[in-house]
Amino acid sequence: MMKVFKTLMLCVSIFVVAGCATRSGTSSKLGNYNEKLRTISVAYKGEMFKNENMNKKLERYNIQKVGQYLLATTPGAFAKAGVHADYKTFGPDMDVSMRNEKQPLLIISPASALTGRWANDENAKSSGSSLEPVKVGFDVVVFDPSINKNVWTADFSLVVGGLLYGVFDEKLTASFLDSIVAKLTDDGLIAKAQP
Numbered sequence: 001m002m003k004v005f006k007t008l009m010l011c012v013s014i015f016v017v018a019g020c021a022t023r024s025g026t027s028s029k030l031g032n033y034n035e036k037l038r039t040i041s042v043a044y045k046g047e048m049f050k051n052e053n054m055n056k057k058l059e060r061y062n063i064q065k066v067g068q069y070l071l072a073t074t075p076g077a078f079a080k081a082g083v084h085a086d087y088k089t090f091g092p093d094m095d096v097s098m099r100n101e102k103q104p105l106l107i108i109s110p111a112s113a114l115t116g117r118w119a120n121d122e123n124a125k126s127s128g129s130s131l132e133p134v135k136v137g138f139d140v141v142v143f144d145p146s147i148n149k150n151v152w153t154a155d156f157s158l159v160v161g162g163l164l165y166g167v168f169d170e171k172l173t174a175s176f177l178d179s180i181v182a183k184l185t186d187d188g189l190i191a192k193a194q195p
Helices: 002-020 052-060 063-079 094-100 170-186
Strands: 023-029 039-044 084-088 105-114 134-144 149-160
Touching: 023 170, 039 063, 052 063, 052 134, 063 084, 063 170, 094 105, 134 170, 149 170
Parallel strands: 039 084, 039 105
Antiparallel strands: 023 149, 105 134, 134 149
């Protein structure tokens, strides 16, 4: 009986840890862009969703604090890859202001929030039960002001809330940034560490 209980607890632990992982989707680098990032600024464009119930649900999971968590975790996440990074805040004219920047910007924007079986219809975007987790999708872009272009785009998702998933916090945000740094490295925008 004790062996069955231990096995069950191990399975639950694996599920919970796996559930907190960041999932990366597609990424694309501008074909002729061969620069390696040595410095970068990270900005969070935390726009609200059209569904007010979903916004309230995500507030319970601390989405409104993601900018604070990025401020705390950005330097360390990029330093591991040999890149100097800082966190920038922009006002409502972010799209205009970023063109005056001197170094590349990594812009993170929430793009979707889905409950249920992650269906892409309006019914799935309702607030759902408090027991039901939310899959939050993010668009991530690297903008290089020296050429006035987006040089890299990617999409990522995190699952938060419900009974088995955590909320947005520094640990989850650091893991999210680690996934972004890994994808940037795989796509050749960050130099791979030498053994």
